[in-house]
Structure formats: C-alpha cells, structure tokens
Amino acid sequence: MNQAMFLGRREKYRTAERSDIVMRFRSMVWKSSTRADFISGDSSMGSITCSFNRDGVLLLRRLDSRLSKDLPSDLQKLRCKAAFEALKFSPRVMEIWKKLAERMRSKCPYIALHLRLEKDVWVITSCLTGLSSKYDEIARLEGIKRPELLTAKSSMTPNERKLAGLCPLNAKEVTRLLTIDYIVCKESDVFMASHGGNMGCAIQGHRAYEGHKKLITPNKRQMLPYFLNKTMTETESEKMMKKFHSQSLGQREIRVSKAGRVVTKYPVPECMCINNRLILGYL
Numbered sequence: 001m002n003q004a005m006f007l008g009r010r011e012k013y014r015t016a017e018r019s020d021i022v023m024r025f026r027s028m029v030w031k032s033s034t035r036a037d038f039i040s041g042d043s044s045m046g047s048i049t050c051s052f053n054r055d056g057v058l059l060l061r062r063l064d065s066r067l068s069k070d071l072p073s074d075l076q077k078l079r080c081k082a083a084f085e086a087l088k089f090s091p092r093v094m095e096i097w098k099k100l101a102e103r104m105r106s107k108c109p110y111i112a113l114h115l116r117l118e119k120d121v122w123v124i125t126s127c128l129t130g131l132s133s134k135y136d137e138i139a140r141l142e143g144i145k146r147p148e149l150l151t152a153k154s155s156m157t158p159n160e161r162k163l164a165g166l167c168p169l170n171a172k173e174v175t176r177l178l179t180i181d182y183i184v185c186k187e188s189d190v191f192m193a194s195h196g197g198n199m200g201c202a203i204q205g206h207r208a209y210e211g212h213k214k215l216i217t218p219n220k221r222q223m224l225p226y227f228l229n230k231t232m233t234e235t236e237s238e239k240m241m242k243k244f245h246s247q248s249l250g251q252r253e254i255r256v257s258k259a260g261r262v263v264t265k266y267p268v269p270e271c272m273c274i275n276n277r278l279i280l281g282y283l
Helices: 003-018 041-055 073-085 091-105 121-125 133-145 158-163 171-186 198-210 220-228 234-244 276-282
Strands: 022-025 057-060 111-114 190-193 214-216
Touching (some): 073 198, 091 171, 190 198, 220 234
Parallel strands (some): 022 057, 111 190, 190 214
16 A cells, blocks of 8 residues: 555554554454454553543544454443443534535435545646645655556646645545535435445444434445347436335344444444344334
8 A cells, every 4th residue: 555545544643643642552462363343342452541540632643444443342332332422523614514405405305325535546647645745745646656547637826726626635635625524424314324434333323322323224235237239228227226215215134143343333233222122112
C-alpha cells in the first residue's frame, strides 16, 4: 500500500501527536504471531490502564477492530455507548443536516446510498492534498512513479485546478462532508451501502440501536448475471431487483447467531436487551 493512501489517516492523528500528554500505545500482539483480532478485553485493559491513569490521554494506534468480537456483556455495552451515544456533532453540522433532510422529505421519504471514496485520488487528479507541503510532495512523487494513475492531462497548476473546481475535497473538507453524510444516512427512511466498509457497518448498527429502520443489503451475487444480460428490459430488471430484496426489511439480527459479527453492527442482544428472554421482543 503506497504512502499517498495514508495521507488522510496521518492528518487525523497529526494534532494529537503534537501533544506531550499523548501516549502512543502499540499492542504487543503486533510483535508476536498472535492474531490481532483475538486480543482479549482483560489483556487490552491491563496494557493501557497504567498509561491512561498517568497521562490522561491515549492515542490508540493500529487497534481498529482488533479487540475480540466476543467480550463480556459490560464491555460490549461500553462499545455501543462509545460508538452511538458519545458520538456528537457540531451545531453547524446539525444545522446543515436538518436543511438537507427537510428538503428531501418535503415531497416524499428518501433513501440514502453511501458510496466509498476512491484511493489515490490526489495522485489521479494531480491536485494538492491540503494537508501540508510534505504530503503534497509525496503525492507528486507518487504521480511520477505511477503515471498510469494520472487522469488529469491538463497543463493547469494544482491551484488553478482547485479554483476551477476540478479537484476533490481535501482531508478537512472530506471530514466535514462525512459527518453530514453519516447523519443524513442514519436518519434516512431507507439506507443502503454500496459496500460493507466501516462507515456502512457503523450506520447500520446505529440505525438498529435507535429503532427499526429499513435497510437494503444489495445481493450482488444474484444481481450480476442480470446486469450482464444486455437483452433484459428495464421492466424485467426492476422486477428481479424487487424479488431479490423482498425480504430485505432491515430486521435487526442477533449478533451471536453467526460467528465473527461486530457488536456495533449487530447491537442485539448485548446493547439492547436486559436479558436473553427479551431478545425476541426486539426483533
């Protein structure tokens, strides 16, 4: 994976790295042959508690989804509270979301489709990253090494391309847009993700956590032959799409019914049920 792909992630941590009170915690599991997905709750808590009590702030690196998916009930509830209840947005973002939702709902319910962003986008467009001159240079050198990625054949400078509206959003602009995207998708009447990425999974779990909301999961395997069928009419294609997704009503599924499920995507039963006898009441 090349350096340009990490620009956004580096920007995310850059401010925290400047703080003297930030403790960089690197799990010892990464130095061993143990799979990181199997870190136990006790092991993780024991490793970071002392550092957290001493410094007050921790910057957790390379631990995204690295804890075991099956933790004690109290830790699973904490996961959900951190993901769904502790998540807050600025008044400005909430104001923009309300305007968008009101416009879309003024005539009918709306469906939200979350699309993932393309990697190497700054290299492809020959634009500035908006992070710093250091990362602009990384993107420039990557474009020289991989000219096949470059789709912008214009002789315009990066600044001229930006002013002409030919550049993608930079890291800060993307972050603002993603917050609005998250809220609009979470509050939509119907939600569909184009791919099972982290954000799509988080939105699915958040919607389930707050109440029943329709979810459509595209059945790509069944749809592909019909997409390749050039003789099929639009009416026939529409009928097949409805047939494939007739049971996709967004019902909340029990996480423990299948192995390897993350509680923030499937919050039932740990985050929503008092005890196992109440599970069926939530479905």
